[in-house]
Amino acid sequence: MARIKKSPNGDTPFQKLLGHNKDILVKWSALGETLVRDGVLSAKLKEQVRRTLAQENGCEYCKAKGKPDPKVMDERMLVAAGFAEVFLKHKGNIPDHAFGVITEYFTEIEISELCAFIAFTTASQYFGAMMRLEAE
Template sequence: MARIKESIIGTTPFERLLGHNPELLNGWSHLGKVLEKSGQLSSELKEQVRRTLAQQNGCEYCKAKGKPEPDQFNNKTSFAVGFAEVFLQVKGEIPNSVFELLKDSFTEEEISELCAFIAFTTASQYFGAMIKLEA
């Protein structure tokens, strides 16, 4: 059971926990939708990154949506997932050498989107973990 009661605002359990603050929910949801859709990076790649992050960020709700599916990876997805794994290990203190490897496969626009996606997804998953959002 979550640490606080769900509000009546929102469609998912996550949204109803943010729904106590409608302006926050609206902004968070809008940014989430922007980041989830295909932009510079495909939504499929980002879903594999999200699944990778979920395994270590402590949100049971997020973990329940599935583990990464390596059989679905292409080279770009493998690099993105590897970058997410490094992020998880070093908590953001990513060595320059890792960024140099990333630049071999991604444009600067893609790297910016990937980093924003990882940061936002981690924040979402940390929120779920703090609130004890269950699957």
Template sequence: MATIIESDFGKTPFQRLLGHNQQVMEAWVHLGDILEKDGWLPSALKEQVRRTLAQGNGCEYCKAKGKPEPGKFTEKISMAAGFAEVFLKQKSNIPDSAFTLLRECFTEEEISELCAFIAFATASHYFGAMMKLK
């Protein structure tokens, strides 16, 4: 059971926990929708990054949505998922060499989107973990 009672607002258990403040929940969902869809990076790449992060960020609800699927990895997905693994271990102390490697496959725009996605997904995972969402 979650640490607080779900609100009546939201479509998923995660959203209903955020739904105690509808404005926050709606903005969170909107930003998530923007970041998850195709942008500079394809949504399939971001889904594999999300799955990678979920395994290390402590949210059981997020882990339940699936593990990374190496059979679907392209070179870019492998690089992005590898960078996510570095983030999980280093947090804000990511070595410059990790960004040097990213630049071999990604543009500055793509790196910016990847980092924004990683930060947002991690925040979502941490919220789910704090709320003991199953």
């Protein structure tokens, strides 16, 4: 059970917890929608990164959506998921050599999107963890 009651605002359990402040709900959701859809990186790649992050960020709601699926991952997805694991291990203070690996597979615009996605997703998953948002 979540630590606070869900608001009537929002479509998902996560959004209903954010929905106590409509302005935050609207802007958070808009940024989330922008980041998860196809951009310079595919939505499929970002979903595997999200799943990777969910395993360590403490949100049961996020973990319930599944673990990363190596069967659907191509080389770039594997590298991006590995980069997310390094991010988790080093709490964002990624060593230069690990960052160097990502530059071999992704352009600067792709790296910018990937890092923004990882940071936003981690914040979302931390919010879920703080609220003890559970899978339904």
